Amino acid sequence: MSKAVTAALRGTRAQEDYLEQILTLIEDKGYARVVDIARNLGIAQASVTGMIQRMDTDGLVTYEKYRGVILTQAGEDIARAIVRRHESLAEFFALFGLDEKSIYDDIEGIEHHMSQPILATIQALTGELERQPALLERVKKKMAGSG
Amino acid sequence: MSKAVTAALRGTRAQEDYLEQILTLIEDKGYARVVDIARNLGIAQASVTGMIQRMDTDGLVTYEKYRGVILTQAGEDIARAIVRRHESLAEFFALFGLDEKSIYDDIEGIEHHMSQPILATIQALTGELERQPALLERVKKKMAGSG
DNA sequence: ATAATAATATAGTCTAGACTAACTTTAATT
DNA sequence: AATTAAAGTTAGTCTAGACTATATTATTAT
Numbered sequence: 001m002s003k004a005v006t007a008a009l010r011g012t013r014a015q016e017d018y019l020e021q022i023l024t025l026i027e028d029k030g031y032a033r034v035v036d037i038a039r040n041l042g043i044a045q046a047s048v049t050g051m052i053q054r055m056d057t058d059g060l061v062t063y064e065k066y067r068g069v070i071l072t073q074a075g076e077d078i079a080r081a082i083v084r085r086h087e088s089l090a091e092f093f094a095l096f097g098l099d100e101k102s103i104y105d106d107i108e109g110i111e112h113h114m115s116q117p118i119l120a121t122i123q124a125l126t127g128e129l130e131r132q133p134a135l136l137e138r139v140k141k142k143m144a145g146s147g
Numbered sequence: 148m149s150k151a152v153t154a155a156l157r158g159t160r161a162q163e164d165y166l167e168q169i170l171t172l173i174e175d176k177g178y179a180r181v182v183d184i185a186r187n188l189g190i191a192q193a194s195v196t197g198m199i200q201r202m203d204t205d206g207l208v209t210y211e212k213y214r215g216v217i218l219t220q221a222g223e224d225i226a227r228a229i230v231r232r233h234e235s236l237a238e239f240f241a242l243f244g245l246d247e248k249s250i251y252d253d254i255e256g257i258e259h260h261m262s263q264p265i266l267a268t269i270q271a272l273t274g275e276l277e278r279q280p281a282l283l284e285r286v287k288k289k290m291a292g293s294g
Numbered sequence: 295a296t297a298a299t300a301a302t303a304t305a306g307t308c309t310a311g312a313c314t315a316a317c318t319t320t321a322a323t324t
Numbered sequence: 325a326a327t328t329a330a331a332g333t334t335a336g337t338c339t340a341g342a343c344t345a346t347a348t349t350a351t352t353a354t
Contacts, residue, residue: 033302046302046305046343046345047343049302107265113259115252121240121290124289128285142275143264194313200333212319212332213331300351302347303349304345304347305344305346313338315336316335317332317333317334323327
């Protein structure tokens with residue numbers, strides 16, 4: 001019996017974007033600064049400060065003035081779920097030779113709307129298709145015609 | 148040379164939901180009333196009136212007080228693009244035996260974030276997988292384990 | 295240690311998009 | 325035709341989430 005890891009926790013769309021970004025920064029550099037979050041999300045620093053304060057209130061991050069942000073367990077759970085969805089999608093669409101540079105942008109937004117059944121389908125299908133190079137080639141050919 | 152039918156027109160997320168709903172109502176019953184839009188989207192009538200007025204200003208619908216709403220060409224283009232995306236997704240995930248009743252809800256939201264490459268991939272892949280019953284069966288089995 | 299710079303925070307404003315309550319218009323019933 | 329019910333509108337409020345301008349704190353360089 002696997003534990004119920006998939007808590008049904010969800011932030012707002014915007015909060016999920018922040019959480020995803022914060023987790024990425026922490027894993028990459030060890031900490032998440034307001035200035036980096038702002039740059040990566042393309043919004044103003046002051047907006048980030050405001051949002052972080054709201055997310056602290058909501059129990060998604062722990063925030064201390066001038067001392068940076070860390071994720072609460074709840075926040076980290078959501079962040080990991082989002083990252084997992086984004087990565088699953090990227091891995092899936094990479095099968096079809098989509099431009100590596102643009103895949104991430106093309107997917108952007110979908111990860112916030114992936115139900116568990118959809119995620120499970122994508123993951124299972126990815127595993128199968130990896131063993132079907134001929135099929136993948138045919139799909140790529142078709143796509144060339146509709147691009 | 149095919150004409151550039153895929154205009155890059157986009158409304159906001161909320162506007163796309165309204166447009167999708169209005170088009171569906173018009174095709175189903177011949178007209179779109181505020182009360183039906185409100186019920187189907189689960190929001191208050193007054194909110195619908197307000198949004199429709201904004202969408203008239205934005206050139207997405209034509210609105211006359213007390214006389215209902217019709218789509219402009221721009222609005223219809225967006226609506227059809229959204230419906231097409233939603234249907235393509237539904238058709239795709241139906242391949243894997245997901246519960247017909249819940250597919251539509253599971254997909255909800257994704258259609259607003261589907262870039263052209265993603266759409267083309269899904270459509271091409273759907274065509275191929277229809278001819279791969281054995282592969283589809285294997286995917287279904289895998290999913291049973293992760294659901 | 296102080297001055298300059300970078301990072302962060304606060305205050306106040308704006309827009310989208312929802313709400314409720316109250317009013318008006320249209321449609322249906324008698 | 326008058327009344328009632330249903331549909332639609334208006335007015336005013338609220339929240340999320342962005343913005344700019346200004347202030348404060350931390351950090352770096354001298």
